[in-house]
Amino acid sequence: MSGTLSPIDKAKFVAAKRAVDYVEDGMKVGLGTGSTAAWMVKCLGEMVRNDGLKITGVATSTRTAELARQVGVPIVTLDEAKWLDLTIDGTDEYDHNLNLIKGGGAALLMEKIVATASDQMIVIADLSKQVETLGAFPLPVEVIPFGWQTTKALIEETLVNLDVLGRTASLRMNGASPCITDEGNYILDLHLRRIGNPRQLSLVMNQIPGVVENGLFIDICDVVVIGNGDGSVEVRDINNGTVEHEQIDVQETDNLFVDIAD
CATH class of the missing domain: 3.30.70.260 (ACT domain)
Structure with a gap:
């Protein structure tokens, strides 16, 4: 495993792997854009192929839509879906109130539209994205x-x-x-x-x-899942006021750890 993923990529992967636990059969799911969100899309694709998960995705960019189709996640437009159960996306910064700066991948408009059309937004990130005050990231x-x-x-x-x-x-x-x-x-x-x-x-x-x-996402994010290079994750739920710590079992598969671009 250590030869396959760098610590930062492992942190992104375990955050994504933990976040997809929120996805249930029959859900309509917003799919974020960026390197961390790409891990999430691949994890969902594996669940569709191996576990028979039945979901419908709404992508926040053309490149996310292309990746989702490649891994077997069905994609529809937001107009077709109308409303989503949850959205999972990455972030460029987040503060202690789970306010975000997003848009490093130039998809902020579609990301905000999709996130606000969802019952819940889950953000996946590594600790480098945590800040006391937003603004260091442009x-x-x-x-x-x-x-x-x-x-x-x-x-x-x-x-x-x-x-x-x-x-x-x-x-x-x-x-x-x-x-x-x-x-x-x-x-x-x-x-x-x-x-x-x-x-x-x-x-x-x-x-x-x-x-x-x-790219300011204010009062939109409900949960942030923070991945670490040692495979541990922290899950912060701002609505429930809870913080949980878990260790994610990372199993290498044939298809999951390839072709993820930053």
Whole structure:
């Protein structure tokens, strides 16, 4: 096992493996985007193939949809599903109130829509994503391409009056071209360093013309499953006020530990 997964990948895997315990037969499940969420999708695929699990997935990106189909998880649109039992997704940061920064994978808009259309959101992460105060990770803001430089200037001007340490925004690039989301939009990364009032910032950002959505997930996450490199996990349920610690048995399979991209 130690030769197969690095400690960080093992931490992501055990978090994903523990999180899929929440999935029950017949559920409609939102499938997140990113390297940690990819482990979760592969775990669900194994349960579908080996255990006969019957679920319906709603993907938060085209690449998650492609992976789900590859491993045998049926995919429908959110309009077809209408409402979901739960969503499992990763995060770029989380604080003690389980508020999140997401969008490092440029899928924040679909991720937020899917998460808020679910009875429960479970976040899978490793300890490196835990922070006292959100903001060290640049906050992604999805904006329409038309007039994006004006939108950027408005955002930076607005930040002057908010409780943040940094006030610059940069256009996310994909090589020499702007990064394009699945919805055809751009991503501005806000380099804030510390966000004193995430709720206020989220509300204000979404009032700026040209802004589609921001990567602050406030009061959306119900449970965070934190994986560690030694195979242990911590499960924090903010609604029940519980913290549980478990050890996950990691069994190597033929298909699970290949083709996971960061």
